[in-house]
Amino acid sequence: NAGVTQTPKFRVLKTGQSMTLLCAQDMNHEYMYWYRQDPGMGLRLIHYSVGEGTTAKGEVPDGYNVSRLKKQNFLLGLESAAPSQTSVYFCASTHGARAGGAETQYFGPGTRLLVL
Amino acid sequence: SQQGEEDPQALSIQEGENATMNCSYKTSINNLQWYRQNSGRGLVHLILIRSNEREKHSGRLRVTLDTSKKSSSLLITASRAADTASYFCASMNTGFQKLVFGTGTRLLVSP
Numbered sequence: 312n313a314g315v316t317q318t319p320k321f322r323v324l325k326t327g328q329s330m331t332l333l334c335a336q337d338m339n340h341e342y343m344y345w346y347r348q349d350p351g352m353g354l355r356l357i358h359y360s361v362g363e364g365t366t367a368k369g370e371v372p373d374g375y376n377v378s379r380l381k382k383q384n385f386l387l388g389l390e391s392a393a394p395s396q397t398s399v400y401f402c403a404s405t406h407g408a409r410a411g412g413a414e415t416q417y418f419g420p421g422t423r424l425l426v427l
Numbered sequence: 428s429q430q431g432e433e434d435p436q437a438l439s440i441q442e443g444e445n446a447t448m449n450c451s452y453k454t455s456i457n458n459l460q461w462y463r464q465n466s467g468r469g470l471v472h473l474i475l476i477r478s479n480e481r482e483k484h485s486g487r488l489r490v491t492l493d494t495s496k497k498s499s500s501l502l503i504t505a506s507r508a509a510d511t512a513s514y515f516c517a518s519m520n521t522g523f524q525k526l527v528f529g530t531g532t533r534l535l536v537s538p
Contacts, residue, residue: 353515354528361524401469418469
């Protein structure tokens with residue numbers, strides 16, 4: 312049971328390049344989330360999904376797209392990377408409201424992204 | 428911004444002392460959670476308190492919640508060097524879908 316895994320761990324991009332971050336969970340969780348963490352800002356929600364095939368915008372969605380084609384995977388895409396997207400990206404998952412509403416989130420180890 | 432705030436931003440204490448950190452949030456909540464983050468790692472869940480609870484204990488952790496003031500506090504008793512980490516509060520909205528994180532408190536416990 313690996314929990315939540317993220318690929319890659321670290322990446323350097325040039326401005327304008329694109330990339331996809333992969334999050335995978337093996338806990339059969341319904342809900343999945345992408346956050347970014349910047350110094351002094353805590354975690355901010357980018358996009359989230361409450362089930363396979365569904366996605367929704369979080370607090371800071373601009374410049375990112377997501378897809379949840381399979382229940383266990385949640386992909387975060389940057390179509391044209393900008394220096395402002397330099398950050399640490401965390402994925403998280405949880406069972407969802409069906410489990411009684413008192414949800415804790417399980418986090419991946421993070422992906423460090425540097426955009427030059 | 429929906430983000431909550433925590434204070435202090437940083438806290439430095441000696442082993443054996445107690446550490447208290449405070450959190451404020453902005454909207455109605457279903458529950459409030461505290462997470463810990465070691466440097467360079469993902470967040471790990473510590474404790475959850477529901478909106479109808481006022482205090483909760485787990486080992487050396489004690490959490491209080493005051494929904495009238497939209498605030499919570501985390502107390503770590505008898506701190507150890509291994510408690511050195513950043514601590515974040517996170518409020519779960521009443522729709523059960525999203526957590527809103529605070530800005531975090533960096534705790535340093537010196538031997």
